[in-house]
Amino acid sequence: MNEHSQKLAKPVTSGLRDCRSDFPALDQEVNGHSLVYLDSAASSQPPSAVISAVAEYQAHDHANVHRGVHTLSHRATEAYEGARDRAQSFINANTRNEIIFTRGTTEAVNLVAQSFSRPTLKPGDRILITHMEHHSNIVPWQQVCEQTGAELVVAPIDGKGQLKTDELIAQLDERVRMLAIAHVSNALGSINPLREIISNARRFDIPVLVDGAQAVPHMPVDVQELDCDFYALSGHKMFGPTGIGILYGKEAKLDAMPPWQGGGDMILEVSFAGTTYNELPYKFEAGTPNISGAIGLGAAIGYLESIGMALIERHESEILAYMMAELDKIDGIRLIGTADKKASVQSFLLDDIHPHDLGTILDHKGVAIRTGHHCAMPVMEHFSIPGTARASLALYNNRDDVDRLTEALLVAKKIFKK
Amino acid sequence: MNEHSQKLAKPVTSGLRDCRSDFPALDQEVNGHSLVYLDSAASSQPPSAVISAVAEYQAHDHANVHRGVHTLSHRATEAYEGARDRAQSFINANTRNEIIFTRGTTEAVNLVAQSFSRPTLKPGDRILITHMEHHSNIVPWQQVCEQTGAELVVAPIDGKGQLKTDELIAQLDERVRMLAIAHVSNALGSINPLREIISNARRFDIPVLVDGAQAVPHMPVDVQELDCDFYALSGHKMFGPTGIGILYGKEAKLDAMPPWQGGGDMILEVSFAGTTYNELPYKFEAGTPNISGAIGLGAAIGYLESIGMALIERHESEILAYMMAELDKIDGIRLIGTADKKASVQSFLLDDIHPHDLGTILDHKGVAIRTGHHCAMPVMEHFSIPGTARASLALYNNRDDVDRLTEALLVAKKIFKK
Amino acid sequence: MTAAAPLQEELRELYRDLILDHARSPRHFGKLDDASNRAEGINPLCGDKLKVYLKIKDDGVISDASFEGSGCAISVASASLLTETVIGLTTDSALSYVDAVLAALAGQQKDPADVQLGKLAALQGVREFPSRVKCATLAWRALNAAIHDDKQPATTE
Amino acid sequence: MTAAAPLQEELRELYRDLILDHARSPRHFGKLDDASNRAEGINPLCGDKLKVYLKIKDDGVISDASFEGSGCAISVASASLLTETVIGLTTDSALSYVDAVLAALAGQQKDPADVQLGKLAALQGVREFPSRVKCATLAWRALNAAIHDDKQPATTE
Numbered sequence A, B: 001m002n003e004h005s006q007k008l009a010k011p012v013t014s015g016l017r018d019c020r021s022d023f024p025a026l027d028q029e030v031n032g033h034s035l036v037y038l039d040s041a042a043s044s045q046p047p048s049a050v051i052s053a054v055a056e057y058q059a060h061d062h063a064n065v066h067r068g069v070h071t072l073s074h075r076a077t078e079a080y081e082g083a084r085d086r087a088q089s090f091i092n093a094n095t096r097n098e099i100i101f102t103r104g105t106t107e108a109v110n111l112v113a114q115s116f117s118r119p120t121l122k123p124g125d126r127i128l129i130t131h132m133e134h135h136s137n138i139v140p141w142q143q144v145c146e147q148t149g150a151e152l153v154v155a156p157i158d159g160k161g162q163l164k165t166d167e168l169i170a171q172l173d174e175r176v177r178m179l180a181i182a183h184v185s186n187a188l189g190s191i192n193p194l195r196e197i198i199s200n201a202r203r204f205d206i207p208v209l210v211d212g213a214q215a216v217p218h219m220p221v222d223v224q225e226l227d228c229d230f231y232a233l234s235g236h237k238m239f240g241p242t243g244i245g246i247l248y249g250k251e252a253k254l255d256a257m258p259p260w261q262g263g264g265d266m267i268l269e270v271s272f273a274g275t276t277y278n279e280l281p282y283k284f285e286a287g288t289p290n291i292s293g294a295i296g297l298g299a300a301i302g303y304l305e306s307i308g309m310a311l312i313e314r315h316e317s318e319i320l321a322y323m324m325a326e327l328d329k330i331d332g333i334r335l336i337g338t339a340d341k342k343a344s345v346q347s348f349l350l351d352d353i354h355p356h357d358l359g360t361i362l363d364h365k366g367v368a369i370r371t372g373h374h375c376a377m378p379v380m381e382h383f384s385i386p387g388t389a390r391a392s393l394a395l396y397n398n399r400d401d402v403d404r405l406t407e408a409l410l411v412a413k414k415i416f417k418k
Numbered sequence C, D: 001m002t003a004a005a006p007l008q009e010e011l012r013e014l015y016r017d018l019i020l021d022h023a024r025s026p027r028h029f030g031k032l033d034d035a036s037n038r039a040e041g042i043n044p045l046c047g048d049k050l051k052v053y054l055k056i057k058d059d060g061v062i063s064d065a066s067f068e069g070s071g072c073a074i075s076v077a078s079a080s081l082l083t084e085t086v087i088g089l090t091t092d093s094a095l096s097y098v099d100a101v102l103a104a105l106a107g108q109q110k111d112p113a114d115v116q117l118g119k120l121a122a123l124q125g126v127r128e129f130p131s132r133v134k135c136a137t138l139a140w141r142a143l144n145a146a147i148h149d150d151k152q153p154a155t156t157e
């Protein structure tokens, strides 16, 4: 745990090695090899604490939430709302009303595009995004631009896959009615300098949505310190279940927004003459929510807090540095995404082997990586490539995993050697 | 299992009694009494088969679906898409492309209101619903009417809580651009005569959405036989997990609809110049789906099929008849919802005891019922009451449960006697 | 049923005669036409709603109070007891009652010298019924809003 | 690594020399300017796309064929082998090849007298790699669509 740790040999220094046994999925053989899971940027593995929180809830405490006076319903409501409280404190939201449960990041972005932006945008207005966004932070804005006549404007990235921050800042003006930007790029790993960017956006009163899907699992996040208006995240990328995520929004913004989906729970009163909507956060949670998903996400947050995000960040950046260095030693490798500030992710190409073929060969050696465009086609187009192979880290990875990756890549080279 | 069975004493005749042990939540004490769960209309209890399908998936097979070449991703994709196949055959959809996974019924109705109706409605057009709809099949239509200037028209119900079918049929004409109707009412239990209604709607080419949330857990459903255009259901009401549901839509209708939410997985190609949407069913599944939820729903379907929906229907109608008869014997009871054709649900009032007080006293005796407006305020207004107490049945309930209910109601009477 | 007999006592604690009496025959029920202050209380989770009306004189004394709405025995009795309590109090001491009742129902010990709960102690049976605590607090939150002349409905969340 | 040595054989089965050769040097690659028929094949799950061009004469014989697109070794080799196979065939017998290849890759036994897979048998290594079967079938689905002159892209779903 000191500056020299990267120079030492294999032992992991951060004290996180033991946590691997918390993740049952990591304790299995795939194709005759112990699994090396390097695909957490697509979806992370849940620890036992999450799996059993969900199962226990389902086995003993399940009922529909809210409106119920019986014991199970009360227990379910307490557990569901307790998960909201945990999420509030995890990202340091100001009040629990600012935590809206969604299916994931994608739904959170759609909610903001449709409820916040659509009613106010007009031709001439602009939405500013970056060239490194995930499709989920592009398409909802394309849709709302088409619906309103607003224009989608894109801030450029450089050859290392870094945001050209100065150019983005120069693009900020009165016409921009939303800045939607990733905290961390899922294809490149680049960390964006949000505080600088957001303070500049404030000069023109531009609302800022941060796509935090790839940040929350890897570093401490404080939405009040960032001063963003919206922050979106996915449970399944932070060791929680699928089907649950969070939209954080500043209370004043959320309060002023009309509801999006209609249905049970988001109303106070319904009559055919008209309907009175419920208050925050319920206004945005139409229908029976993903109760067990929220409880699982709460358990994931508890797990992460028990380790400490600062420690996780330190551990991962050490392994990432090791992975980049080891990959770079391989003849014929091309690293895609070499920003100065990075988290978790390394994309690469090897010789002229197609990423899918790499993926298959690595899988055959028990090494799980993702291949393709990673739902970030504009990034691929920027580098003029159809896709990449991507290895992504989480708190449970270590140097051995990296060594297994590089060994398997050498096998691929051998198979494809001319 | 013959017509006389209702006259026999307590033994359950349908052979379903044993299945109680499949449901761990039913095997617990609440307030010192063994739990009697009569709140399945709000949310049903999952059997062990569902709980362990979800837990096993999370512990061994989880990864993000689609686009992945590694083993876990392949397993997850197979399991997720396998759940779609199961759902297709369960409701007898024509192709798997007609099964869209949503968060639940509410999201399914919103999807149709926003993607199918909103782009085409204009002032003068009508949406026809009934007076017995759940808020989730009212509010999305109110919203789209407000957005487009169309008018919401309501078909009446009678004093037994039955649809006035003739009046509804008389309301059908060219102006009606959507008929949205519950299969079974959640507050009253009334079963609507869908085949008659839908064949009449066909005369004017009126698209029909059926809210099937309260039907699928209780009876065989065949969407092709119903000939509805859309059918919406919730996993958590049919013994599956929360956060998952299905929109069935006829392929031709779904094909012609624009996507609703934007993001990953629902696109084929994204560039800043424009985006090509994916084909069905993916076009409507933006972002990482609730993979474990779908797998759990698939397991619930498998469980239901292993028992047989026809048998479940017979069992429940027998218990419902017994429950209605036993409740009716209590001095001061008022049954709300006494339609000729009913499933699962009985709402009631007792003396002038407020339903919440009934709920608390019953809970104290281990009997879980729901109290309030059941997200069907127009039904309450129809009967001029603020709410009801509602006991609802599922396949795991039996006559003993009914006896425990009536005993507890007598305790409530005693406490509140003047 | 015998094993559970002691538990039945809890029900009796909740539905004491005083509570049932106020629930059946709520005092000061109805609209107060010459109210100076009013507020609505809403329990967003169960949908219960009630209105509290106050007539506050220039010297800050609540000279009259009433309530309207429909609800369970607990919320109606609580509102009825509230009106009996606050008539004749200054708004300041009414607010001390709000604090004391909310604290008592949350199971917190407040300085007993502060406020004498008196009859209001009958509401404490609700503490064993966590899903009903909000029923008992609803009227008091509305009272608080009425005194502060809030335009937004008070809620139990 | 030793324990897994036999498994490595599976990789060699997939990436046979013939496959690697066609992947590196695809035959009939590029647009066919005077094509009479063409179709696009898309694998919606991985995003791979390719186009197949055919020149079908009046007597139903495919006199020329080519393909375009980028993809993995399996999909490129499969498309390359496809062009070699179909040139000179009637559309009917090309369609029998489509059936035979799809059946072989799905692990079904077809009447062997029907169609001689010949070189195409090299594609069968993919059967041990279920996540890659769609890569091998993509070109064949596009061929099918091209012969039927479908305007919609063929997909592997």
Ligand SMILES: Cc1ncc(COP(=O)(O)O)c(C=O)c1O
Residues within 6 Å of the ligand: A264, A286, A287, A288, A289, B041, B042, B103, B104, B105, B106, B107, B134, B136, B137, B182, B184, B185, B186, B211, B213, B214, B234, B375
């Ligand atoms: C008839 C009916 N429709 C719709 C719904 C809404 O379902 P969900 O809350 O699962 O979206 C329900 C249940 O709450 C219901 O009973």
Ligand SMILES: Cc1ncc(COP(=O)(O)O)c(C=O)c1O
Residues within 6 Å of the ligand: A041, A042, A103, A104, A105, A106, A107, A134, A136, A137, A182, A184, A185, A186, A211, A213, A214, A234, A375, B264, B286, B287, B288, B289
């Ligand atoms: C940066 C980023 N944004 C958005 C998403 C979409 O998240 P989800 O699919 O969970 O909605 C992802 C992951 O797929 C992502 O990596």
